[in-house]
Amino acid sequence: MDDWKDTRRLVLARDGYKCVSCSTRVKSRDADVHHLLPRSMGGSDEPSNLVTLCDGCHAAHHPNLAGGLARRAIERWAMRLARWLDRDASSLESDMNFGPVLRLFGTSHFRGGQLPIVLAALSGKSILVVSPTGSGKSLCFQIPALLRRGCTIVVSPLKTLMSDQVSGLLRRKIPATFVNSALSVEEKEIRYDMVGVNAVKFLYLAPERFFVKSKSERTLLSDSEPEFLVVDEAHCVDAWGRDFRPEYGRLAEVRKSLGSPPVLAFTATAGQAMQQRILASLGIEDAEVFVRGVDRPNIALVRWMAARSARHHEIAALLRLPVFAGRKAMIFVPTAKVGHELQADLRNNGLEIPFYHSRLGNEWERQELLKRFQGESRPIVNHIICTNAFGMGLDVPDVRLVIHWQQPASVEDYLQEFGRAGRDGKQSVAVTFTEGGRGHRQDVGLLRFIAEKTANGSSLDASAARSMLQQRYSQIEDLTDLLASRECFRQGIVEYFEGPKVKPRLTLGMKILNWAFSKESAPKRFRYCCDACAAVDRRLENLPQHVASVFVNR
Template sequence: MTIARAQEILKHQFGFDSFRMNQEQAIESVLQRKDCVVLMPTGGGKSLCYQIPALMADGLTLVISPLIALMKDQVDALKNNGIEAAFLNSTQTAQTQVEVFRAVRSGKLKLLYVAPERLLQSGDQFIDFLKSIKISLFAIDEAHCVSSWGHDFRPEYRQLAMLKAEFPDIPVIALTATADKLVRRDIVERLGIQNAEVFVSSFNRPNITYNVETKRNSYARLIKYLEKRKDDSGIIYCLSRNSTTNLAEDLRDAGFNALPYHAGLDKETREKNQQLFLNDEAKIIVATIAFGMGIDKSNVRFVVHMDLPKNIESYYQETGRAGRDGLQSDALLFFSWADVIKLKGFAEVEGNQTQSGIMLKKLNTMGEFGDLKTCRRKFLLKYFSEEMNVDCGNCDNCN
């Protein structure tokens, strides 16, 4: 299985002319049946690192993803490219699930997406099922969820170590967009892939300008900001569902084409609003953090945070939804220390002091970023253990 074949698939199935940083090396590693960890910024093309090998290998690639909402989008995108893929999750009827199992048994499917809970349900039943078929690769998406040092720890991810124990000869690829050195080390240990090759792409997004303004009169400041960007697509993040709905309404009254998106809206409305935004029929989506995971829209020109994110990882991931086409884009945060105090309540993890301590530390670092007087990009990169020797010249403090 050669890298030339991988390049053919990249072009003909996915429509890209060349690999991005580390994609080729990660694919090569998987084709050599080695374990690997891939750290790539949001929009860096992580999925291709397992989707391309899945099409080249004999057998099924099992993708473990914590985001049920994302599975359907990812599977639909693969099917649109003529690739046999399916997902199994709690939203499906028993009949649909039976059909998926049938498709897996027939050897028709190349990729199957499941939530981590699926592996643990009904004793060893699912594991036994996996042993009865040919598996070529385990892909663990959002791998930072395995680490209690991470910003999104999920206890069920800890059970994934059994994959290496039960299937020692099948390669594991663990993928994430946000992991500092501590979390990277944890991923390798917790998943039992001590000999994994680790591929780290740069966290620098040079085309994004980072700006922070005081939260005082933030609505008036926002209107002024949007007036200059009438033709641009953007995402505005709010902390609560209520403020999301209210802000979208206020913006529409002010003449902006804005729609809300949050988990409290019915599925139909969410999907419709998301589609209108993706098709450029709605210019602005006002959302809680429920929006954006796996959203593939390259021409988002700005991301605004009306409230403080809980940690640098979330901020980096959310602002990283801007400028995926490489063109100049903008990230604006409205900051006040009052937000840090307000969020301290959310940082408490019930019955887990260690976890609470980690979350509080991350929140305080986010506060430092908001109050920073030096280069913001340097601060962000340093957080992810990446050195930058000069000021960026592309943030409010440098300008």
């Protein structure tokens, strides 16, 4: 690379920083150095085979590449104008260009909402991004990391997620690795050595890795001085940071030991209260928060009142609808006991549906069932019963139906779970069974019992345990209230995460960057919103009929 830079400078100086074809003066960063005899025909990089051309003359020499060359010229000018006009873009390095790194990931444009996140990260801000799985969150930290010189550390909760992300980066020839307990001591040393000589761009770790017994390993990590500390699945900070995996609650301490790099936190689900708790735990209260993609208009939201004893009949009728034949469907249950009972009831109804939960067989059997549902193993599974242990970060594009046997424990869990539907943008349905009425509610009672069991079994002191329990109670009630509301269910969910909508005002610099690098398509409109907007009359319509009607074009 340095040899080419030296050669380029020599050619430009020899030609007097002028296009040899039209004599237009060019600046070093704008000039194109053209091979008289192309490399593909045996041409060399020697100065005698190179001449200086402006963008226009260079395009004329390569008519088959004229579009691409013009595109690159536009990208350079867009970056330059934005740096000049926009305060947020002024911190971008002079030779920085989004075009080449976007093409490295197989795309030419950012999706809607990605560019402001990338700019905030590159300006040195800590950020929290709430955006659904499959919406391109990873690109929002991968691009800033690639545009900076050093390594980026990514905190990830599961070995499978680490492996999948690293494999994806390696397929694009981007140096990345992970370190976890499955590796031998020798393999860990090799990987840390690569980090030490800056040969790796991304290092994936679980939070526990920063607190291992090995002092030398802890020292290696603290000496890595990453450009960014990325926290993937950041809702784990709030959900697990006090009891299940307390190391998630110590990431502010980890950040300090790494030299206080900017924190880039990402999650598919966090309401406004949880967002503030995550920021406080990470020690980045001044971070910029981005919430995008909460509203999924292609998912019809249906709340349906049904006694617990009748729900398996309703579920069997839904799964037998022709519209779901050979289509993916997920049925979420709150506990393994409820799941086994539902599986037995459906079997008695003539439906054999596998049940995925955390205690199912061994790890290989669980992974095999996951692969069968993803279509990567045979025989393929289309319908599955599952607890929320089923595939954090799972991205199956064609799930058409998500059923909740009862409400989950929070609006955050609910969004994460029903959001598994329709990731390909096509019409899908989310059905949630409710009890309705007043007095003793078994659904809520079960969730409160689970919350109490978790609090009592934690290692927290009495005061902290009570605080955690009250928070869990509050989250349960938030979703209970939304499910009971007669107003638009979708709007209630969106406001829970986003608050009142404020239309952002774009600066001229941002408009230029959006024009050059972003492609925002207008969201497709769907006929069905939710049961409240559809004014469902349950006296005249049963659940299978109602759900089938969602897929009928009128």
